[in-house]
Amino acid sequence: MVHGSATSDSNTLPTVLILGLGDTGVLTAGHLSRHCRVIGVTTKAMMISGQELGLRLTKPAEWRRNYLIPLDYYQRLKKVEIIHGKAIGVDPIARTAALELASGESRRVHWDYLVIASGVSNGFWRDDRLDTRRVTESRLASQHAAVTAARSIAVVGGGPSGISSAFNLKRVYPSKAVTLFFPGQQLLPGYPDSTRRYHRELLAKEGVTLKAGHRAVLGDDLTTSDWTHGCLEFEGDHPNYRADLIIWAAGRLKPHTDFLPKDMLDAAGFVRTDTCLNVEGYVRIFAIGDVAATDPLRCSARNWAYKVLCRNLLARINQRPLPARFRPPAYRWGSILGPQTEGLRLHSPSGKSRVLPRWFVRWLLYPLVVRRFIYGGLSAKGAGAFAKETVSSDN
Ligand SMILES: Cc1cc2nc3c(=O)[nH]c(=O)nc-3n(C[C@H](O)[C@H](O)[C@H](O)COP(=O)(O)OP(=O)(O)OC[C@H]3O[C@@H](n4cnc5c(N)ncnc54)[C@H](O)[C@@H]3O)c2cc1C
Incomplete structure (x- = not known):
């Protein structure tokens, strides 16, 4: 699968290559595509979120509505060239990445700036296999x-x-x-x-x-x-x-970094990333999400880190000082059990919690706050398919 289009403008813009189109890769690609030529490499034919494992196992139709989304449904990815493949090597001097494509061929892509968003393997539900949509579904x-x-x-x-x-x-x-x-x-x-x-x-x-x-x-x-x-x-x-x-679910995370030069990695194999989300020692390379060793909890998949990355990468392109810093909270936060009949309980870093009512989660949080505001909305085709899936899964 290769989709998205490079317009004539995009030939004069710097090329940002994003390795991994999971939760953070999709957000970063969508935000950068207004300013740069963006190429995204994805092992999966769809965005498969690592979130809400309990819901995925027990209520798959409800889970897929928010966590399993074909990449061509995202409005903000319209201008992004999406390559279904896997990075198998990165050369920071030549500024290229070697890819194994889903078709079985190989390809070398040139980049001006690189974003590593390849995540971690974490049990049977997150991996770096090159899968078709059919394999994922089955x-x-x-x-x-x-x-x-x-x-x-x-x-x-x-x-x-x-x-x-x-x-x-x-x-x-x-x-x-x-x-x-x-x-x-x-x-x-x-x-x-x-x-x-x-x-x-x-x-x-x-x-x-x-x-x-x-x-x-x-x-x-x-x-x-x-x-x-x-x-x-x-x-x-x-x-x-x-x-x-x-x-x-024993938490034995394996970072997806086999394809990177060893000096980019810490002792556990995560990407050494500073508070600007810049990979240490590489001015043109940034990292985000579970693969990035930003802090002990490695929590840059959340806490609006993609905004920090995008601001800094654009500043780097324009040869300005990097303006944004990632400031992670000391404790983990968020939803742990996912949406329940009582609503969605969110736990704050201070240990307090509040419940968002079910109607709010169903009709406002996911469709408006998450899908439209955070991810930039789905195309008419995507929204139509969603409406159909929602009706049939509710019946
Ligand atoms: C809006 C939002 C809300 C969240 N809310 C919560 C919450 O409430 N509670 C909570 O605990 N967490 C939450 N999270 C965090 C989430 O659980 C994970 O931390 C997040 O899924 C990690 O994203 P990622 O992009 O780093 O990795 P992934 O989503 O795993 O994506 C990495 C992708 O890269 C691919 N890949 C691997 N190797 C290669 C390669 N060589 N070449 C190309 N691709 C490769 C992988 O196969 C995968 O598809 C949230 C995240 C977001 C964005």
Whole structure:
């Protein structure tokens, strides 16, 4: 797939190449395309968000409305040349990137400025495979079928994805046995204490069995991106646990950076990025999102960091000092369980929370604030397809 058009103007504009069109790549591409010639490289034929795993597993039709969107639906990407492929090398001196295309061919693209937004692998729901739309759809369908068929489900990991999965599974399927295993005594590392306490009580109230102090053993041949069934073993003398379905949300992130020069990376393989979102030592290269080592929580996928990146990159093009700094909060924040019948609970970095009513989330937050205001709206074709999908998924 290659779509989008380079106008005659765009031949005189600097070329910005964006590697990865997930949550942050799409936002950055959309904002820069008014000022530059933008080329985006994407492993997926659609925007597949890493958000709201629990909703994705339990209510796929509702999840896809906001989190699985064909790239050609986005208005702001109309002028962006989108290449369905994967970066396999970057040469900062020649200013080129080598790509493996979905068609099986290869291509070398020249850039003036580069944005790395290639994210991380994080369990079975986020990866760097080169997939067609059909493969994505069939994988989602088979995951949902596995959830429906399982009578007992073990979720491994006490972070937001594990908690969101365990809670939503138990809520939507109260007759299934859902057990959450996590290594320490506390859930949600990186969140304020009150947010951690709140979720622990809520999970217990919902009927999720909580197993604190259980560190699951990962065999050498097992990666956390597997979607398995069978027997869980633990460090220490805890008994084994057998489940029809094991969801690994153990937080073993793998940054998608194999294709980058090693001196761009920190010891864990993330991209060394300063507060301007500039890659350290490379004036023409910027990084954003889960791949960028901006702060201990690596939270530049949120907190309006794409605006910081775009302002600084445009200033760099115009040879001005970089005007914006990314100031991450000390604690994680946001929604953990996703939209529920009671509404959407948002947790602030200070540990307070507030509930947005369901009607507001459904009719204002997602369509107006997120899709139109943050992402710049969908084309008539996209909006039409959405209306149809919404009606059929609601029936
Ligand atoms: C509006 C918004 C709201 C959010 N709200 C919350 C919230 O409430 N709670 C919360 O916890 N988080 C929230 N997040 C953050 C979110 O959960 C993740 O942090 C975010 O999905 C990470 O985005 P990313 O672009 O870094 O990575 P991804 O979305 O994973 O995108 C990376 C893409 O790059 C591709 N890629 C990988 N390697 C290559 C390669 N070699 N070449 C080309 N492409 C490649 C990947 O396959 C993938 O498609 C929010 C994010 C946004 C934008």
